[in-house]
Amino acid sequence: MLSLIAARFAVTLVEETSEYSVRQSLDTKSLTWAEVYADGLQVVLTGTAPSEASRFLAISTAGTVVDAARVIDEMDVEALAALAAPRFSIEILRNEDEVSLIGLIPTGADRADLLQRLSRISNDDEIADLLESADYDIPDGWDNAVDFGLEALEALPRSKISIDALRVTITAMAESEERKLKVEARLKREVPSGLRVSFDISSPRPVITPFTLRFLQDEAGPRFDTCSAHTEEGRSKIVGAARKAGIEGDLDCRIGLGVPSPNWADAAAMSIAAIAELKGGSVTFSDADVTLISPPGTDQREFDRIVGALENSLPDVFALHAVLTPDPSDPSQGPAEFVATLSPEGLVQLNGRLNDEIVAQTAESFAIARFGSATVSNRARTDEALPGDWPLRVLSGLEALSLLSNGSARVTAEDITVTGNTGSKSARSDISKLLSDKLGEGSRFSVEVTYLEKLDPVASMLT
The missing domain is CATH 3.40.1520.20 (hypothetical protein tt1634)
Structure with a gap:
């Protein structure tokens, strides 16, 4: 009887101690919803947890007070809201x-x-x-x-x-x-x-053959007769050039296959800008063949300058044929000429006409050798009707220009005129001797050179 009483007392003491300790730990962590009772060495947790995470926390907390193997989980979890239907x-x-x-x-x-x-x-x-x-x-x-x-x-x-x-x-x-x-x-x-x-x-792009574009400007204003592009970006570039030339309203530029060069849009934009600069005329693309016609009465020098710049800017695959429309009131459009100018900063521009591409490349290479590659801008155009001695006259004019600090050399079929400033007292005689030797007897040329002491490297030296 004494052993039975002692055992009963020991069991009650263990159960009360375990239950009190676990409940105190749960209350410390605000888990007041959990109920605890002890049954011998086992600790039973009951109650309704607000979430699965809270239930797991209650079990973990009780396991830190008594052996986790003694914790019996009889807790429930509140029913979650009905799951939303998936996206079908x-x-x-x-x-x-x-x-x-x-x-x-x-x-x-x-x-x-x-x-x-x-x-x-x-x-x-x-x-x-x-x-x-x-x-x-x-x-x-x-x-x-x-x-x-x-x-x-x-x-x-x-x-x-x-x-x-x-x-x-x-x-x-x-x-x-x-x-x-x-x-x-x-x-x-x-x-x-x-x-x-x-x-x-x-849908697949249509095949455009030949790949054509025609832009013209006359009394009715600038407009397209036909317009083709190979990409959306190319169409935007062409339309942008046309807007700058003065076209308003909606523009229809068809996108298709068959472009002769990926640089089609660049070439078209350059040509449209040239027509705008000429203030009239037309430019027609048929694949890689480009025909530019000026408005009547265009000044010969202005025509040569604009066409020359376009001809040297077009991508290699495009062949430009430029036509100067004669003025009905002035059938003579002035003599063919070539003009090279040298600025005080050392910049060189080549304008006018040259016989063909070979002569154009030769003149540009000669100018680069004399003045430097970064300073030469070639805007001359080709004209097969020029006389046979034209290349010699052009190169002679360029060589004479290289003896000046700044100035110009104008070449025509009749004469060569060299004007400008120099810092060399012998420049006039040197140029005259050069042109006389190059052009031969009977040649006509004029030298209008001014000596400026501030350009003379010797005279301007400190005493």
Whole structure:
């Protein structure tokens, strides 16, 4: 009896001590919702936890007071709010007869009817059904969206249709621009009320042959007779040049295949700018052939300067043929000439006319050798009607110009005129001797050179 009483007392002491210690630890961590009672060495936790995390925290807290193996979990967790329905959607890919489906649909949706409708445009063997289903209510608008998506799929043999209850996105390739416009127009008429639809239907670019562009400016103002571009960026560049030339309103510049050079837009923009600078005329591109016609009455020197700059700026593949329209009131348009100018800063400009590309390259190389590559700007144009001794006269004028500090050398078929300033007292005689030796007896030239002491490196030295 004494042993029984002692055992009973010991059990009560252990249970009360364990229960008190665990409850105190739970209250310290604000877990007041948990109930604790001890049964021998076991500590039982009851109550309703607000979340699974709170339940786990209660078990962990009790395990720090007594051996975790002695903690018995009989707690409940509050029921969570009903889970929201997932987003139901279907992605349909079609490549002619091959059709693939992937996505999630409601269990109540008529899957068999969907596959039967797809079998009208594809054999069952060509349909890859990767759809999953979830047991939720069918969302509002789902059936209308699926019906419209299948209509679009049937009209577009190469397409991707994305369908959900609120939106259908159509990405496809049409056989031609005309087919694209027809399909878009028909589908837009059939869009169900409340359904948002987006179209991204592309079509292959047409082949333009020859690749043409014609820009002209006359009394009616600047305009395009025809315009072609090879990219959106190229069209923007051409349209931008036309806007600067004065065109207003909408511009139609067709994008297509068959461009003769990736630099088409740059060449077109340069030519349009040249017409604007001439204040009239026209420029016509037919593949890589470029024809520029000036307005009547254009000054010969101005024409040579503008055309020369354009000819030297055009990419290599383009061949420029420039025509100076004669002035009806002045049939003589002035003599052919070549003018080279040297600025006080050392910049050299070549303007006027040269026989051909070989002569143009030779004159530019000679000028670079005399004045430096960074200072020479070649704006001369080619003219095959020039006399045979023209290259010699041009090179002689350039060499004479190299003896000046600044000035110009003007070359015509009759004479050569060299004017400018120099810091050498012997420059006049040196130039005269040079031209006499180069051009031979009977040659006509004039030297109008002014000696300036401030340009003389010897005279300006400190005493």
